[in-house]
Amino acid sequence: MNWIDNFVRPKIRSILNPKRETPENLWVKDPESGEMVFYRDLEANQWVVPNSGHHMKIKPADRLATFLDDGKYDLVPVPSVPVDPLKFRDQKRYTDRLRESRAKTGYEDSVIVATGKLHDRPITVGIQDFEFMGGSLGMAAGQGIITGLETALRNKTPFVLFVSSGGARMQEGVLSLMQMPRTTVAVLRLREAGLPFFVVLTNPTTGGVTASYAMIGDVHLAEPGALIGFAGQRVIEQTIREKLPKGFQRSEYLYQHGMVDMVVHRHNLRSTIGSLAGILTNAPANDTFTGAAQKPLPHRQACAKPRLRRRATMTSIRRPPPRMPSSFTLD
Template sequence: MNWINNLVRPKIRSFLNPAAKKETPENLWVKDPESGEMVFYRDLEANQWVVPNSGYHMKIKAADRLATFFDEGKYQTVALPAVPQDPLKFRDSKRYVDRLRDSRTKTGAEDAVTVATGKLYGQDITVAVQDFDFMGGSLGLAAGAAIVRGLETALTNKTAFIMFAASGGARMQEGALSLMQMPRTTVAVQRLKEAGLPYIVVLTNPTTGGVTASYAMLGDVHIAEPGALIGFAGARVIEQTIREKLPKGFQRSEYLYDHGMVDMVVHRHNLRSTIGSLVGILTKRPAPAALSANAPARVIAQTLATPGDDDLVVAPPEAAHAE
């Protein structure tokens, strides 16, 4: 009976009413890129797009990220400034305006970055999420303006700013205008830091190119999701340049943690509690009651630098994964 209710009837309704929103995805099974395991779509969605058995972190949509990050899934999106749509009238195999239209239809967003405000364990925060589904999360005029607006919003509201980065780099269709977003965002980050407000970056898979060379590596604390690809140039380009074989796992979260490039590697399920604890520590406010018994929160609090030290000492990633 469940099979009839869950699958057959929705299919019949969608057939009779094509304009109606689909209640089930076209492909009910998703393949784990790491193990090849087939996972039921709804199980994956309920697990924040982490494969249950292998722990592989799949890409997650911006709306899903925000809904699972804020308290009770409640948040307010920030209005973003309008920018020129196609300043260079660029065309390759397809017109740039057509690529933008296709990405907007696919994601339901105006561009690659969404900014929202809300609460995390009762603490006011501002969050920006980069969506890789929108032209590879590439950094262009709109994305740069969104990040600057997000940082300005955090500055105005005196909140911490959390950046979820996911990008293939600068947007080639905007040329030098895209590259100019690197110094623009850097200046905005500096203004936030001068005000003494925390800037926490979460590096997701992948974070590369001009994004890594700018705001993604300017955080007070850098958190990486497990297995995320993080770097500037691609591994093949580096190998061809230095003419040497790169070590196994090069540019992955765990390798970068071992070599000091990121502060911690945190499972997606523990990001809320870990960041909530960090925000409380960096703003010098008491930890929220909901965090007091949480293992990741205790680990961070116990591994703070001694008074007078400038650096934050963090726990090993396996400790931060504990529930």
């Protein structure tokens, strides 16, 4: 053996036959079953694990591409807001966290607004991206939701909001809490115009968003297995000193107790919301309502039929006044 065998020949082989590096994200682990799933299979299945039916987080671009007709949409610009008005810093500067999240997601903040068509009807869609600082609600996110609602009001279209958030953004303090009443007022304006507001609760939906716009829609849909609640289970148990039932903050439990109207598989959201939007806007029927009736994947069952709640403010419900008994007299 000489230096030609030890160095030259291996170098020539490496140049002629370069080693293929395996991408780190080629396989994805299912957090529910521990199964390793091929990346392309997940992407083709809208990020739903084929065997367990677990709904993983999906990017806004993928969500829009599979939800709207032909995957075509136009992003709506969101007005800019002051950045870091409190000059907040914990382990990192707030501005550094924003910079990292923007580089990671490619978006300016956690809310993305787009317009497109659903079943050949114009529609406005808003999406909260959990990858951007946990989908937290700050001034920019609140302005994004208001922009989406105002766009729907201006174009006279239904508004669909896919919610995924950990709550208010602590780095903005009370300014983030102010977005709760601001978004609520915008929702009420859309309701006064007679335009439907669909809320799709995805995993997770917690904190301040469940105390505002996420729970005041006209129809509330939830993806199977989504975590939905205000405070965490451990915090509630420590406060009330009682053991809570298993899965009490999951979408199936909330449906059983009347907190959401439907639990719909991700594959069926497009057809379900499209049909409901046509019904609520009195549009000509061009499809059948089959979204919630299709057979779901195992372990994540969708509801068999929608259960729409009645609003206490409905003026169409006339109740007769109570009758006094014949023996009743006034002193």
